[in-house]
Amino acid sequence: MDSEFPYALTPLPEEAQTKLKAKFLGFSGGLVDVEGRHTMPAHYARFAKQYFDYEFQDDDVLVMTFPRSGTTWTQEIVWTMRNQVDVDTASKVPLDARVPFIEFDSLYPEHLPLSAPIEEAFRKRHPGEDPREKGVFLDLVNALPSPRTIKTHLPFSLFKPDLLDKCKVVYVARNPKDVCVSFYHQQRLVKVAEFSGDFPEYVDFWTQDLLLRAPYWSHLAEGWARRHHPNVLFLFYEDMKENILGELGRLNTFLGTGLMESQLHTVAQHTSFSGMKSRGTTNPTAALQEAGEFKKGEAGFIRKGTTGDWTNFFTPELEEKFQKWMEKWQPTSQEIPFKYHIKKPE
Numbered sequence: 001m002d003s004e005f006p007y008a009l010t011p012l013p014e015e016a017q018t019k020l021k022a023k024f025l026g027f028s029g030g031l032v033d034v035e036g037r038h039t040m041p042a043h044y045a046r047f048a049k050q051y052f053d054y055e056f057q058d059d060d061v062l063v064m065t066f067p068r069s070g071t072t073w074t075q076e077i078v079w080t081m082r083n084q085v086d087v088d089t090a091s092k093v094p095l096d097a098r099v100p101f102i103e104f105d106s107l108y109p110e111h112l113p114l115s116a117p118i119e120e121a122f123r124k125r126h127p128g129e130d131p132r133e134k135g136v137f138l139d140l141v142n143a144l145p146s147p148r149t150i151k152t153h154l155p156f157s158l159f160k161p162d163l164l165d166k167c168k169v170v171y172v173a174r175n176p177k178d179v180c181v182s183f184y185h186q187q188r189l190v191k192v193a194e195f196s197g198d199f200p201e202y203v204d205f206w207t208q209d210l211l212l213r214a215p216y217w218s219h220l221a222e223g224w225a226r227r228h229h230p231n232v233l234f235l236f237y238e239d240m241k242e243n244i245l246g247e248l249g250r251l252n253t254f255l256g257t258g259l260m261e262s263q264l265h266t267v268a269q270h271t272s273f274s275g276m277k278s279r280g281t282t283n284p285t286a287a288l289q290e291a292g293e294f295k296k297g298e299a300g301f302i303r304k305g306t307t308g309d310w311t312n313f314f315t316p317e318l319e320e321k322f323q324k325w326m327e328k329w330q331p332t333s334q335e336i337p338f339k340y341h342i343k344k345p346e
């Protein structure tokens with residue numbers, strides 16, 4: 001049964017919008033705040049209730065993350081594990097068709113045309129209906145055969161409270177300094193945002209939680225609070241980097257996939273950084289640059305894949321600013337035991 005969408009969507013204050021629009025050329029439509037728990041483009045308002053009410057199936061698995069925390073890596077892992085290690089299909093069919101991004105309609109710029117094959121597929125399934133209104137990306141989720149694996153960056157509270165009675169969630173977290181650096185590069189790359197400033201300017205926005213998808217810590221707090229729930233597996237990007245086979249073993253148990261040791265090795269190999277960077281199915285940088293969704297001349301979507309890259313970007317001044325921001329977000333920022341360096345050589 002439908003429920004009310006429980007939060008107010010409020011445009012960010014005028015002053016913040018002006019600052020954001022000056023540096024993020026993609027935010028021309030403005031951003032809305034969802035009662036301090038998330039920040040989205042204004043057209044999220046058309047879809048918020050549909051996402052909140054979404055009827056998940058009991059064999060759905062959601063990969064839920066704050067952006068740039070290892071989503072794509074985990075999507076590829078989970079799909080491959082849940083599909084009998086079918087690396088042939090995984091190497092041919094784009095990841096976003098196998099593991100669709102449920103809220104992408106609310107991010108996709110209104111001024112950019114939809115990709116022709118996606119729009120055509122929608123029109124075949126829903127003759128006479130408006131793809132922008134109904135949501136072509138949401139429709140990809142609906143059209144996916146079970147068992148479905150679905151990507152989201154929305155936090156738990158933007159889905160119905162019974163989400164975990166319905167399906168499983170793999171929540172992935174990554175230390176905020178590496179996320180900040182990675183998100184900086186991605187926000188320069190994607191036309192949805194088109195950030196035109198430098199890294200210190202980006203940290204300025206970050207530490208004021210003036211960002212698409214902010215605040216980081218409230219998203220993390222929601223995931224962390226549910227980490228012991230039997231239908232949640234809470235993973236750290238840094239643990240995956242340090243010991244991928246160990247984390248694949250945990251996923252194997254959680255997902256009930258029953259894969260043998262040799263198959264887990266195949267999954268690890270198939271989802272290695274170099275493998276995923278080289279395949280167009282997981283790294284759409286070149287294709288999306290051609291399609292006009294990504295800017296040319298920026299670092300790619302799958303960029304460096306390391307822990308500790310933040311040390312190449314943070315000056316002592318930026319570290320101090322970041323530290324103050326961390327203090328503001330206590331106790332969550334203290335409670336979650338992030339690693340900022342890992343032992344394994346890159």
Ligand code: PPS
Nearest residue numbers: 067068069070071072073182272273302303304305
């Ligand atoms: S997004 O845009 O939110 O969906 O990005 P997301 O996939 O969450 O995170 C992107 C970062 O993950 C790195 N990545 C990987 N690291 C290790 N191994 C594999 N296989 C892998 N695939 C992607 C990617 O390079 C981004 O991190 P940075 O630090 O920018 O390189």
